[in-house]
Amino acid sequence: MSLNLKANIIRPDDFYQELIDMQRDMSEDDVQLMNAKLILVLANHIGDQETLSEAMIVARG
Amino acid sequence: MLNTYTWPEYDYVQSEDQKNTATIKRHPVIVIGAGLIGLSAALDCAKRGIPVIVMDDNNTVSIGSRAVCYAKRPLEIWDRLGVADKMVEKGISWKLGKVFFKEDLAYEFDLLPEEGHKMPAITNLQQYYCEEYLVEEVLKHSDLIDLRWKHKIISLTQHDDYTALQVETPDGVFTMESDWVIACDGANSNVRDMVHASFTGQFFQDRFLIADVVMKADFPTERWFWFDPLFHKNQSALLHKQSDDVWRLDFQMGWDVDPKEATKPENVIPMIQAMLGQGTEFELEWVSIYQFACRRIDNFRYGRILFAGDAAHQVSPFGARGANTGIQDIDNLIWKLKLVMDGKAPDSLIDSYDEERAFAADDNLLNSTRSTDFITPKNRASRYFRDAVLELSKKYDFARPLVNSGRLSTPTPYVNSPLNTVDEDVFAGTMHPGTNCIDAPIVRDGEDGWLLNQLGDGFTLLVFGDKPGKFKISSGEISADVITVGDDFEDSQGLLTKRYDGEKGAVYLIRPDAHVTARWRTFDENKIIAALARATGQE
Secondary structure (H helix, E strand, O other), rough: OOOOOOOOOHHHHHHHHHHHHHHHHOHHHHHHHHHHHHHHHHHHHHHHHHHHHHHHHHHHH | OOOOOOOOOOOOOHHHHHHOOOOOEEEEEEEEEHHHHHHHHHHHHOOOOEEEEEEOOOOOOOOOOOOOOHHHHHHHHHHOOOOHHHHHHOOOEEHHHHHHOOOEEEEEEOOOOOOOOOOEEEEEEEEHHHHHHHHHHHOOOOOOOEEOOOOOOEEEEEEOOOEEEEEOOOOEEEEEEEEEEEEEEOOOOHHHHHOOOOOOEOOOOOOEEEEEEEEOEEEEEOEEEEEEOOHHOEEEEEEEEEEOOOEEEEEEEEOOOHHHHHHOOOHHHHHHHHHHOOOOOOEEEEEEOOOOEEEEEEEEEEEEEOOOOOOEEEEEOOOOOOOHHHHHHHHHHHHHHHHOOOOOOOHHHHHHHHHHHHHHHHHHHHHHHHHHHHOOOHHHHHHHHHHHHHHHHHHHHHHHHHHOOOOOOOOHHHHHHHOOOOOOEEEEEEEEOOOOOOOOOEEEOEEEEEHHHHHOOOOEEEEEOOOOOOOOOOOOOOOEEEEOOOOOOOOOOOOOHHHOOOOOOOEEEEEOEEEEEEEEEOOEEEEEHHHHHHHOOOO
16 A cells, blocks of 8 residues: 555644634634645645555545 | 528428339438438448439438537548548638636637648638538539439338438339338437337437527627526537628527527527627527437447438537538448448448447547536536636646537547557557558649548558558458659658658558558558458458
């Protein structure tokens, strides 16, 4: 598996807070749109189809 | 409504078959349907020396403008059949497009067509012009093509080696017989129903309104596509130029719209006015509403009845895949039919028509379904993703390839075809076995020309490097004509050698439909004979 599922974020609390804070006052609609954009931006950064497929399967649960 | 075009009315003539019903004459090939695909089939038959009857239940060309965009490959096929120049001259070639999202321009694109091809990447033309030019060409071949208007098939009976057809004309009903039948009678094919073929796939719960308008407005010759524009909220819209100052407008309408109400001028005109801007003068030429499906027939061959075009596969209009892929069906079929009819190849060669063209149809259906899923998201989540792509595309290059307002039709290589000989040598580039030949400029006897026009009606052996000592290579009764680059013609710009990776020497075996079927680095007659046998089902 090329997808990294080990902890990889150096300051996890900082990242999580930044994400939550950014969406705190947004409407539900804007949040959904932002999340969709975020997935697309990150997916493009990863690029590799196999890794993306693995990530999608992990997320689906 | 205004007409920029006068529909020709072709004369119905009672046939000899119907006058002399005492003896039923068996014909070699009957084509059913005189649309783009049926007329092309007739021309290809004539080109290969097959006498053919074409029958249509109507007596004019396509009413309303249906197909609009013609891609390079079908234009190349029509060039082989002698009709492309007229279409390209009358048509509108374009390469620039704009994508809008809500009130903003999201981005512009340039198709950047590769230089050094005879045919343009894409040409827009009303379907009635294409059909008219095809009819004109058909009439020049009246020695081989018998075009019969107002002939409607009402039933058929399949026998082992022929089909009996009950045909209705203004003079009544009579019987015809034919060794082979090519059904080009469109998406609602009666012939398909008569053989009880299944025609399944996906229906889309959406409707689109097409309007062809005449306007002299100063819009550029570009394809404009809107997602969720202010003038047509939550839907999509398209603007595309055709010939004679006619523009194709396409509005997504949703599933609940009442087709009768929506197509009334009092409802259509304000919608168009909002799109084009107040003050833009236009007149309606054609309005219709449609819903679409992506589906195909379970087998392109039912014994001696062969299906082509929309009768075999129906796609969404996004990406212009209907007519474009139908013409390629014909290109694939007729040379095979000719070899089988002449007893030079076994009947099983015709089965490869289904294998290759069903494969292409599935590729088209996949592309078409993907475009549809992008344009009309099926749930809230996919709508957010669609909008996210469009928002991001305004600022970031990476998102633009994700925008799918229709991927323009390109040929599907027959990568898994049993007719191919698998490469044993290494080649760079894209000309793998199963791929249609890319065109390239050449010079012959001091005159500029094109590679595709050098390929003959049969198989061709295209040689880069030393000229072989033979003009023909044969397997059974089937031959390939040898042509050598640098001897028969010059690769004046080096593009041909580059596109075919011919620098170190190369030998390409090319099918009558201009597809590569085998290639080697060196000339080896035994290998060529084996590949020729394979490509014609003789092994």
